[in-house]
Amino acid sequence: MAGVAEATPAASTYDEAALLSHLPLEGKGFWLSVLLLATGASALFYGFLQQVLYGHAVTGQGSHGAIWGIIVANIVNFIGVSHVGIAISAVVRLLRLQKYQQLARLAEFITLAAITTAVMNIGMDVGRPERFILNTLWYGRYHAPFVWSCTVITTYVVGSSVYLYLAMRRDLWLCEAKVPSRRWLYRMMALGYRDTPASRARHNRIVWWLAVVILPIMVSVHSVYGYIFGLQAGRPGWYNPFQAPYFVLGAIVSGFATVIMALAVLRKAFHWEKFFPIAIFKGLGIFLGFVTLLYMYFLFSEYLTGTYASPEAERVVFRDVLFGRFRVITWGAMLGGMLFPFALLFVQGVNRRICSIPLTVTAALFINIGLWTARTLVVVPTFYHPLLHWEVAPYVPSFSEWCIVIGSFFFFALLLLVLVKVFPVLEFPEVHESGQEAHGQRMPFWKMLSIGGSAVAGIALIATGVANRTQPEFFHPPVIWLSGIVMLLSVPFQICVLPERPLRRLVRTRLAAPRLVFSRRARAANYLVSAPQVVKAPVMRLPVLGARKR
Amino acid sequence: MSATPSRRRFLYAVGKTASFFGLASAPLFAAEGNASSRKHKWGMVIDLDRCTGCQGCAVACRAENNVPVAGPTNTEKGRSIFWMNLLTTSEGEYPGLRQQFIPTPCNHCEDPPCIKACPVGATTQSEEGITQQIPERCIGCRLCEVSCPYTRRYFNWSEAEWPDSLREQLNPDVAVRPHGVIEKCLFCHHRIRAAKDRVRAEGRALTDADVRRLPACAQSCPAEAIVFGDLNDPNSEVSREAESPRAFRLLEDVGTRPKVFYLREAKWQE
Numbered sequence: 001m002a003g004v005a006e007a008t009p010a011a012s013t014y015d016e017a018a019l020l021s022h023l024p025l026e027g028k029g030f031w032l033s034v035l036l037l038a039t040g041a042s043a044l045f046y047g048f049l050q051q052v053l054y055g056h057a058v059t060g061q062g063s064h065g066a067i068w069g070i071i072v073a074n075i076v077n078f079i080g081v082s083h084v085g086i087a088i089s090a091v092v093r094l095l096r097l098q099k100y101q102q103l104a105r106l107a108e109f110i111t112l113a114a115i116t117t118a119v120m121n122i123g124m125d126v127g128r129p130e131r132f133i134l135n136t137l138w139y140g141r142y143h144a145p146f147v148w149s150c151t152v153i154t155t156y157v158v159g160s161s162v163y164l165y166l167a168m169r170r171d172l173w174l175c176e177a178k179v180p181s182r183r184w185l186y187r188m189m190a191l192g193y194r195d196t197p198a199s200r201a202r203h204n205r206i207v208w209w210l211a212v213v214i215l216p217i218m219v220s221v222h223s224v225y226g227y228i229f230g231l232q233a234g235r236p237g238w239y240n241p242f243q244a245p246y247f248v249l250g251a252i253v254s255g256f257a258t259v260i261m262a263l264a265v266l267r268k269a270f271h272w273e274k275f276f277p278i279a280i281f282k283g284l285g286i287f288l289g290f291v292t293l294l295y296m297y298f299l300f301s302e303y304l305t306g307t308y309a310s311p312e313a314e315r316v317v318f319r320d321v322l323f324g325r326f327r328v329i330t331w332g333a334m335l336g337g338m339l340f341p342f343a344l345l346f347v348q349g350v351n352r353r354i355c356s357i358p359l360t361v362t363a364a365l366f367i368n369i370g371l372w373t374a375r376t377l378v379v380v381p382t383f384y385h386p387l388l389h390w391e392v393a394p395y396v397p398s399f400s401e402w403c404i405v406i407g408s409f410f411f412f413a414l415l416l417l418v419l420v421k422v423f424p425v426l427e428f429p430e431v432h433e434s435g436q437e438a439h440g441q442r443m444p445f446w447k448m449l450s451i452g453g454s455a456v457a458g459i460a461l462i463a464t465g466v467a468n469r470t471q472p473e474f475f476h477p478p479v480i481w482l483s484g485i486v487m488l489l490s491v492p493f494q495i496c497v498l499p500e501r502p503l504r505r506l507v508r509t510r511l512a513a514p515r516l517v518f519s520r521r522a523r524a525a526n527y528l529v530s531a532p533q534v535v536k537a538p539v540m541r542l543p544v545l546g547a548r549k550r
Numbered sequence: 551m552s553a554t555p556s557r558r559r560f561l562y563a564v565g566k567t568a569s570f571f572g573l574a575s576a577p578l579f580a581a582e583g584n585a586s587s588r589k590h591k592w593g594m595v596i597d598l599d600r601c602t603g604c605q606g607c608a609v610a611c612r613a614e615n616n617v618p619v620a621g622p623t624n625t626e627k628g629r630s631i632f633w634m635n636l637l638t639t640s641e642g643e644y645p646g647l648r649q650q651f652i653p654t655p656c657n658h659c660e661d662p663p664c665i666k667a668c669p670v671g672a673t674t675q676s677e678e679g680i681t682q683q684i685p686e687r688c689i690g691c692r693l694c695e696v697s698c699p700y701t702r703r704y705f706n707w708s709e710a711e712w713p714d715s716l717r718e719q720l721n722p723d724v725a726v727r728p729h730g731v732i733e734k735c736l737f738c739h740h741r742i743r744a745a746k747d748r749v750r751a752e753g754r755a756l757t758d759a760d761v762r763r764l765p766a767c768a769q770s771c772p773a774e775a776i777v778f779g780d781l782n783d784p785n786s787e788v789s790r791e792a793e794s795p796r797a798f799r800l801l802e803d804v805g806t807r808p809k810v811f812y813l814r815e816a817k818w819q820e
Contacts, residue, residue, distance in 0.1 A: 055708035055729040056690075062628030063704045067695050127690015127705065127730030135670040135689050146669035146693055233804055234663055234699025387699045387801055388637055388654075393628030452564055459568030472671055 019426045020178060022270040029269065030421075037414035044407025048124045050400040056127060058400045066383040066395035071125045073375040074405045076247070077254060078118035078412065079153075079225055080371075083218050084255025085111025086160045089167070090211035090218075099283070102275045105425050106266065107259055108164045113415035114258070115157055117408050124404055140478035142469035145228040147478055152221045154482050158489045159217055163210045166203055166496050169193050171424045185422075191497050198500075200430065206492045222251040229378065237306070237317035237382040246298050253295050254371040256288045257364035262416060264361045266425075275426055278355050282348065285360040289345030292367055296338050299374070316385045326381055329373060337370010446503040451494050458487030590756075591679040592737050593781035593809040594768070595791040596653055600775035603651035608634045610770035611655075614738065616724045618710035631704040633735040634767050653776065655767060656681060656702045656735035657800065657808030664694035664703060672732070679781075679809060680737050688731035695732060699804045703734045737778070738765035758786040781809060 050058045061069045089104035091097065123129045133150075140147040173190040176183055193199070223244035229235075230243025240246075260281065267276050306318030321330050341363035348354045384392050397405075443451075461484025465477040611617065611634035620630030637652040658681045664673050665681065672687035673694055683703075695703040706729045712720070720726070723740045727733045741764050749756050758779055763769045768776040779788035788811070791797065796813040 056705070057624055057627075057629060057708035059707075060627070062624075062707065063631070063695060064701065065628030067692050067705070125691075127692070127732075128688065132689040132691070135672075135687060139670045139687065141669060141671050143666050144669040144693070145667065146691060150669070228693070232663070232667070232697045234697055234801075234806075386701050387804070388701060389639055390637065390701055391628075393626060452560065455564045456568045459565060463569050 016178070016428070018271075018274065019428060020175070020424060022266075022272075022420060022425060023175075023179060023182075025421060033417065034414070037410050037417060040410025041407055041414050043403040044120075044124075044411050047400040047403030047407060050403075051124065052129075058398060060396045060398040060401060062393050062395075064390050065393035066380050068125075068379050068383070069395060070376055070379075070397045070401055070405055071121055073372065073379045074408055075118050075121045075125065076225055076250075076375045076379070077372050078114045078121060078408065080222060080247070080251030080254045080375075081258045081412075082111045082114035082118060082156075082255070083222055083248075083251040084259055085109070085114070086156075086163065086214050087218055087252070087255070088259065089163075090215050093208060093211045094215075100280065102426050103259070103263065103280065105164070105168060105423075105427060106263060106420070108160065108167075109416055109419040109423070109425070110255075110259055110262055111160055112157075112164070113412050113419060115153065116415060117412045119153065120411070121404065121408055137479050137482065138476050139472055140476075141472055142466075142477060145224060145231060149221075149224045149228065150478065151482060151485070152217065152224050155485050155489070156214075156217050156221050158486055159210065159214050162489055162493050163207060163214055166210070166492065167207045168423065169203065169496070170195060170200065170430065171428050174428050175424050192499065194499075199496075203496055206496055210492055219248055222248045234387060235382045236311070236313035236385060236387065237321075238378075240302070242298070242302060246302070249291065249295055249298060250371060250374065253288070253291045254368055256284065256291065257367040257371070260284050260288065260364040261361055261368070264357055266420065272426075278357060281357050281360045282355045285345045285363065286349040288360075288364065288367065289342055289349055292338055292342045292345070295371075296334070296342070299334065299338075313385065313387055317381055320384060321377055321381050325384075326377060330377055333370045333373035333377065337366050337373060341366040341370070444500065444502045447494070447498045447500070450498060451491055454487050454494060455491050458484045458489075458491070460484070461487060589678065589782070590780045591782040591809070592658070592742070593679075593779065593788045593792065593811065594655065594737070594765075595777045595779075595788045595797070595811045595813060597775040597777075597791075598650065598652060598812050598814040599796075600773045601651050601653060601771075602773050602775075603636060603638070603649070604772065605636055606770045606772060607653050607767035607776060608632060608636060610634075610766040611735070613719065614721055614724070614766035615736075616710075616720050616726050617733075618706075618726075619712055619716065621711070624707060627707075629705075629707040631706070631733065633704075633733070652800075652812065653767065654700065654702060654800070655737070655765075655810060657700055657806065657810045658735075658737060659806035659808050661806055663697040663699065663806060667693040667697040669693065673734075676739070678742075680739055681734070682736055682739065683732060683734050685725070685727045685731040685733060690730040690732065692732070699801050699806065700808075703732050705732055706730060741765065756780075758783065762787060 059069060059071075061067060085107035088100070088107040092100045092104045123132060126132045136147060136150050140150065169190060170193065172186045173193040173195060176186040176190055179186065226244035226247035229238040229247075230240050232238050263276060263284075264281070267273065303318060303322060306314050307322065310318075320326060344359055344363040348356065348359055380395055383395065386392065462481045463484075465475070465479075465481030465484060468475040468480075469477045471477070611632075615633055617631050617633060624630060634653060634655045637654050639650045639652070641648045641650075658679060660679070662673075662675065662681050665675060669691065670687055670689055672684045672689070674682055674684075676682050690705065692705055695701075695705055706727055709729045710726050723744075742761070745760050745764060746756060749760060761779055762777055764778050765776075768778045777787050777791065779786040781789055781792065783789060791813060792811045794813060796815060797811045798814065799808045799811055
């Protein structure tokens with residue numbers, strides 16, 4: 001029971017071997033889980049293959065039936081899960097929540113894995129996967145919610161990758177010294193990092209600002225998914241200004257539930273009890289319970305409006321959801337997937353003696369299932385009640401659709417496992433600089449030029465794209481404004497990564513030694529002076545990958 | 551040069567320069583706008599009091615536009631394609647049963663929600679007011695289908711198929727659509743184009759008589775319930791009928807302003 005006592009462990013108490021113990025690719029459990037997850041993930045590709053070979057007729061959807069089905073609900077679910085990673089990380093950084101510091105990077109990995117899965121699901125749902133990204137970029141119309149979603153997702157992926165990378169860069173550089181068998185990888189990834197006080201201060205400042213910028217982007221991504229549904233005037237049950245906040249809240253709920261589940265599994269597998277004391281689960285559980293309550297309140301409000309005195313078309317849909325053919329699913333999701341887990345979390349939250357991981361994880365699991373079902377109940381029921389009284393074929397999700405949905409979860413877990421195994425998840429303790437060091441140095445002119453040039457080019461490209469949005473066939477505005485966004489997001493990257501040396505010296509270095517600047521040998525010891533507790537760690541005793549084999 | 555340039559000044563400079571370049575390019579390529587006078591605005595009037603529900607229009611449409619045969623399983627799943635379909639509504643029980651047939655082509659709305667929703671411009675409005683579809687551009691996201699309040703758009707759920715006997719009578723004027731894209735009624739625009747070519751060769755302008763029965767549905771209607779024509783021409787039959795007190799449009803409260811008008815004596819309840 002070291003957990004409670006070390007709720008806020010001092011930096012120096014961390015054993016650095018434990019920080020990296022999750023990296024080696026060994027152990028029966030690891031290979032078994034890889035096998036299991038890969039088998040499960042293959043279902044995703046099997047379902048997709050069926051669709052490619054036989055068309056979307058292998059699904060249960062139809063034009064006079066459910067035009068969209070559970071795959072769309074799945075997309076919404078994974079986009080939602082992807083939110084919370086960066087949200088947790090940004091909030092931890094902005095509010096300085098030391099207790100949850102070690103959770104940040106795991107949450108960011110969850111973001112990347114989930115958004116990859118979501119975009120793959122979109123590709124598998126559209127009729128022509130081979131042209132969907134290309135055409136959306138090249139011919140995109142500014143008035144289409146799909147194009148907004150393409151824009152915000154790209155911004156989000158690029159922005160959170162830059163954020164994740166800059167926050168992880170120092171640890172990658174440390175791993176270069178501490179994990180000899182993967183030195184080539186971490187050396188490449190660290191991109192010539194130098195651990196000086198000025199550099200650390202610069203990274204911290206830039207990452208803090210990125211966190212400020214990323215939070216609104218995060219809200220925008222899921223709002224856009226709300227708009228895809230909420231702006232359809234011809235769809236009773238969807239047309240609703242409430243959709244955007246409703247979706248954002250749903251994303252927070254399911255994202256937190258997923259983070260809790262992933263954390264519990266990894267904590268058990270890698271023996272991270274020291275870094276994630278039980279108290280963390282209690283804290284996350286209280287927050288999850290709170291947002292679940294808020295979600296139930298949103299649901300109540302929506303159902304009341306839908307059934308009370310709204311237009312007949314709306315009322316028919318909501319009656320069907322609450323008391324008609326969907327009633328078992330609806331009430332099952334609401335009672336079993338929201339109220340019951342909320343009760344569990346409430347009891348744990350108010351009772352000082354109860355603090356149980358299995359209980360929190362059970363609640364999170366039920367909430368995840370409940371929320372996934374709630375998404376299906378947003379997507380499907382409206383198709384049973386088109387405004388004109390067409391005969392509608394009932395929707396039964398087919399085997400290939402279930403393959404894609406369930407395979408997605410395995411694929412997501414597999415991606416997460418790969419990320420966890422390749423990159424350091426836990427942050428190394430860091431000496432916090434006062435922030436003054438970075439001001440002392442003046443940026444070399446060429447670096448300022450590069451950064452300023454990228455910023456100018458970025459804003460100019462965005463302005464050009466937006467200003468010429470009405471000429472999509474000639475200008476291809478989405479490509480223009482997206483390159484602008486990528487340019488702009490490269491600014492923080494450049495500030496941190498470009499070396500702080502005058503160009504003359506940079507060139508001379510390259511001429512003297514005909515090797516790339518970034519691939520210089522690591523001379524870790526030169527820079528370790530500023531982090532004494534790192535120097536203390538005997539390098540050879542740290543986990544050496546593949547050492548057992550040799 | 552003695553002091554480092556202040557960050558704020560630097561940021562201002564960056565912002566100003568960039569916005570200048572971006573915004574300056576806009577007026578050069580400003581949209582031409584809708585000012586160009588439209589020659590035609592195609593519309594349709596369907597007289598429900600004349601319609602007998604024979605479905606001749608739907609059959610003619612399939613043959614004219616190479617609409618694939620769905621087969622029993624796909625039909626059961628709601629996947630068969632009808633550019634022109636009959637919406638059938640029943641009122642009352644057996645002895646007092648009343649049925650109303652409403653032939654429904656695409657409404658070619660003036661403010662179509664499908665065009666707003668399409669991310670890639672695969673569906674656009676032609677200069678003559680036809681909501682057209684480019685299958686080669688379509689990515690199959692089905693957002694237009696979802697957004698259409700009338701469900702008048704169809705997705706190709708599988709590869710198009712015909713029995714051998716029907717293969718022989720495919721129309722060479724209309725391309726067959728691949729699977730995974732949306733298709734819809736185009737007001738037989740290939741016939742409109744052919745008619746324009748014909749009258750140009752004859753050295754005269756297109757008249758109402760040339761187009762009254764132009765689309766396959768209008769041509770095949772034995773009760774002559776369907777009339778096609780130019781809504782911009784105040785003397786055309788559709789213009790006159792659209793002003794009739796019997797005229798109504800489907801789901802007018804959605805605000806899409808369809809160009810297909812229906813005529814019926816009593817007020818139609820949807």
